Amino acid sequence: MELGLKGKVAIVTGGSRGIGLACAKALAAEGCELLLAARGEEGLQRAAADLVAVGAKVATLAIDVTEPSAGAAIVEAALKAFGRLDVVIANAGGVVGARSFAEADDAAWLGTFQLNVGHSVALLRAAVPYLEKSEQGSAVFIASISGRNPMTAGAPYAAAKAGLIHAARSLAWELGPKHIRVNALSPGSILFEGGGWARRKAEMPDVMAAFETAEFPWGRLGSPEEIANVAVFLASPRSTWINAADIPVDGGQRKPSL
Known part of the structure; x- marks a missing residue:
């Protein structure tokens, strides 16, 4: 099914690996032009080379998405490269500092919030004037079943x-009059090279095997491509009547963590 994305311009943060790179590849397969943003220049160049090799038009920006001016800078880079903007996939995320309540100080809480929520909101704020011009503008926030x-x-x-998740749902209502859709997508545990679940499988294979058997109907972790398939559909005009939603893509996973 053709998704109606040919010639559209999309931003993907955290676009150099994992779910972000899979989203970029899926968007490219639909004919999108891409601005990839991530911290590491080397990873971005590898990702861009892979995409260019299959005929995609790609620009990159090495940037820390938690910086106050990052959202505006990313949008500006996309406009400079392609002259328009239709899709935003805010994928960069993770943990800053300690994970547990006992160990996480104020900086860890605020840093983790800024990386996940702050960067997504700032990026969308900068993108709104151009998504409105698109007339079918769409933003997808990559959340997690850990938020559910x-x-x-x-x-x-x-x-x-x-x-x-709640920011996405609220912003969909606020931006509805501009015909900009905003959705969250909540992945379960996703396996990719260099990711946390790959590290856990290498360090404690027996524990991970038991976790996969107990918590997943199919007995395995998900793949970045399985997330990207849904993200790109949500970004496309084919999903026009999906708005203010949070879509779990977790293979039926029960517990979000070990």
Whole structure:
């Protein structure tokens, strides 16, 4: 099914690996032009080379998305490269500092909130005038099932992702008159090279095997491509009547963490 994204311009943060890179590849397959933003220049150049090799038009920006001016800078880079903007996928996220309540200080809480919620909101704020011109502008915030279900550890991350989900739903209402859709997508545990779940599988294979058997109907973790398939659909005009939603893409996973 053709998704109606050919010739559209999309921003993907955290676009150099994992879910972000998978989203970029799926968007490119639909004919999108891409601005990838991430911290590491080397990773961005590898990702861009892979995409250019299959005919995609790609620009990159190495930037710390938590910087106050990052949202505006990312949008400006996309406009400079392609002259328009239609889609924003705010994928960069994670944990800053300690994960547990006992160890996380104020800086960890605030840093984790800024990385997950702050960067997404700032990026969308800068993008709104151009998404409105698109007439089918769409923003997808990559959240987590940790924002939907309690975690045994990791309160700062879970709280930030819960905030991101509610921000997406609230912003969809606020931006509805401009015909800009905003949705959250909540992945479960996703396996990719260099990611946390890959590290855990290498360090404690027996524990991970038991976790996958107990918590997933199919007995395995998800892949970045399985998240990207849904993210790109949400970004496309084919999903026009999906708005202010939080879509879990978790393979039926029960617990969000070990």
